[in-house]
Amino acid sequence: QQQVKQSPQSLIVQKGGISIINCAYENTAFDYFPWYQQFPGKGPALLIAIRPDVSEKKEGRFTISFNKSAKQFSLHIMDSQPGDSATYFCAASGRTSGSRLTFGEGTQLTVNP
Amino acid sequence: EPEVTQTPSHQVTQMGQEVILRCVPISNHLYFYWYRQILGQKVEFLVSFYNNEISEKSEIFDDQFSVERPDGSNFTLKIRSTKLEDSAMYFCASSVGAGYGYTFGSGTRLTVV
Numbered sequence: 001q002q003q004v005k006q007s008p009q010s011l012i013v014q015k016g017g018i019s020i021i022n023c024a025y026e027n028t029a030f031d032y033f034p035w036y037q038q039f040p041g042k043g044p045a046l047l048i049a050i051r052p053d054v055s056e057k058k059e060g061r062f063t064i065s066f067n068k069s070a071k072q073f074s075l076h077i078m079d080s081q082p083g084d085s086a087t088y089f090c091a092a093s094g095r096t097s098g099s100r101l102t103f104g105e106g107t108q109l110t111v112n113p
Numbered sequence: 114e115p116e117v118t119q120t121p122s123h124q125v126t127q128m129g130q131e132v133i134l135r136c137v138p139i140s141n142h143l144y145f146y147w148y149r150q151i152l153g154q155k156v157e158f159l160v161s162f163y164n165n166e167i168s169e170k171s172e173i174f175d176d177q178f179s180v181e182r183p184d185g186s187n188f189t190l191k192i193r194s195t196k197l198e199d200s201a202m203y204f205c206a207s208s209v210g211a212g213y214g215y216t217f218g219s220g221t222r223l224t225v226v
Contacts, residue, residue, distance in 0.1 A: 032213045043117075043204050043217035044156060089156060093212035099144055100158040100169055101215060 002027055004092050006104025013111050019077040021107045023090035026071065030092040034101070035064065035075045038087045047088075048075070080111045115139040117218035119205050125224045126195055134190045134221045136205030145188045146206040146215070147180065149173070156204065162188065163211070195225045 005024045013019045023033075031052055036044035050057045050064040050073065057064045063076040077084055090104040118137040126132050138145050147159040160170045162180055179191045188207075192199055205218045 034213070034215075036217075041219075043206075043219045045217070046215065049213070091156075095212065099146070099161045099163070099208075099211035100171070101148075101156075101212065102158070103156040105155045 002102050004090060004102050004104040006090050006107060008107060009105065010108040011110070013080045013109065015080065015082060015111055015113050017080050017111075019080045019084070019109055019111070020074060021088055021090070021109070022072065022074045023092075023104050024070075024072045025092050025102075027092070027094065027102075028071070029094040030102075031094045032092065033064070033066065033073050034091050035062075036089045036091060036103075038089065038106075044089060077109075080109075082111045082113050085109055085111050115216070117205055117207055117216050119203075119218035119221050121221060122219065123222045123224070125226060128197060128225055129194050132192050132195055132223065134192075134203050134205075134223070136188045136190075136218055137186050138188055138205065138207030139216055140186070142207035142209055142216070144168075144208045144211055145180075145182070146208070147190045148204045148206060148217075149201040150204065150220075151201045159190070159203075161211075168211075192223075195223075197225050199223060200225045 034049035035047045037047045038044045061078045066073045091101045145162040150156045202220045208215045
């Protein structure tokens, strides 16, 4: 019940295209859903996060869509750029499930120029 | 922007040896964590630390692991007798609140030979 499932495992997008990464969770106690961006040899860096009281959050080219009834959330990267090429992880945590972040399996995004 | 600092960036150790991984969390953060990432896999929770004690630990965090905050700034992870399967990237993180607003360090790559 603690798992977070992420898809796809890898994604190739042309420059200027939209990248979409999906995650699903089971634990209804989760109430914080961040997305992390990780470059090779670096730690995960927080990109954007959402709480379940809103269905969408946008920051620049990055948007999280959240569907509480389906227990799914997704990251949309608009106007994808080669510099966005990285591994993206969704994660979840909840007050009643402790302080740990449970990560998805990761998506390797490649944006071709 | 405040950073979580980890040292060393890379450590090679013989199987059976003890290693200590060091971290300096962000100064006004109250929660401290260790995560690990085996090459090509997802980030996994090891332990969280709050108010000078372990608040939560995963099944990975067995008796071979220990954490300590020896002074007001450092946070360490000790692996008592390393195994080959301990080879991974170890990330320290800190947060203001429990389970959200994490900042990760750049990691220590541990190689056990």
